[in-house]
Amino acid sequence: MRTPADSPTKTCTQPGCARPLRARGLCPTHYNREYHPTRHKPKQVSCAWCGTIVTRAGGGGRKYGFACSTSCRRALAYGVTPSTSRELVPIKRAPRTDQRPRPARRPRWHVAGVCRVCATPFLSPHLDVTCSAACQAIRDADSRRDHKHRYRARRRGALITPVSPRTIYERDGWTCRLCGRPIDRDADPQSPLAPSLDHIIPLANGGTHEPSNVWTAHRQCNSERANRPFVIVGRAKQRIATLF
Structure with a gap:
C-alpha cells in the first residue's frame, strides 16, 4: 500500500528553485512575484493617532490602524494621549577639582516632561509621564x-x-x-x-x-x-x- 510519505513532493518549476509547490507550478515566493507583485511593497500610510505620514511594509491591516511610534500605539490601544512635551536631556558629570584622570563615560540621559496630572515640569531618569x-x-x-x-x-x-x-x-x-x-x-x-x-x-x-x-x-x-x-x-x- 502506498503511503503519503512515499509520494513524490512537487517542486517549483522555476530554474534552480527546489522549494515545495504552492499553486500554478510555482512556490510561494515565485507565485507572489508573478501574480501579486505589490502585495509586500512598502507604502505610505498616515498614523491613525497623530496623522504623521510613515512608510510601512505591505500586508494585512492592524487592529487599531498604523501607528508611527510606541506612544501613538499605546494611545490607540488604551486611549492615552501621547505626551509631546517630553524630551531627552543629557546630564553632564560634575567637573573634578584635581588632575587625576578618569575613564570616559557616556553622558547620562534624563527625561524632561510635564506631568499629565498636575502639569508640573519634571526631570526623571526613567520614561515617566508623572512627576511623583x-x-x-x-x-x-x-x-x-x-x-x-x-x-x-x-x-x-x-x-x-x-x-x-x-x-x-x-x-x-x-x-x-x-x-x-x-x-x-x-x-x-x-x-x-x-x-x-x-x-x-x-x-x-x-x-x-x-x-x-x-x-x-x-x-x-x-x-x-x-x-x-x-x-x-x-x-x-x-x-x-x-x-x-
Missing part, C-alpha cells in the same frame, strides 16, 4: 475608572472614544452638573461627595462614551439619577446639602 508617585497613583485611579466605563460601553455596543476623567472634571470646574454644588477633590472614592463621570444620555438608553456625552457629578447624584433624564430628583439635592 502620588500623581501616578491618581493617574492609575483615573485609568481604572475609565476602563470600567469603556467595559460597560463595549457590552452595549456603544461608540467609544478616549475620555480622561480628570480632564472632564477640570472642564466642568469640579462642579456637579446635576445638583450644581462643588465637588471635593480629595474625597474618598467611595464617599457620596466623590467625583464621578455621568453620561448625559445613559449607556442603557443608547448613549455613547465620548467627552461630549459625559459630565461631572457627585457619586451620590449619579447613583440617584440612574438611567433617568438628567433632571435630578429633589431628595438627592437635599442629601448632598446635608453633607456640606
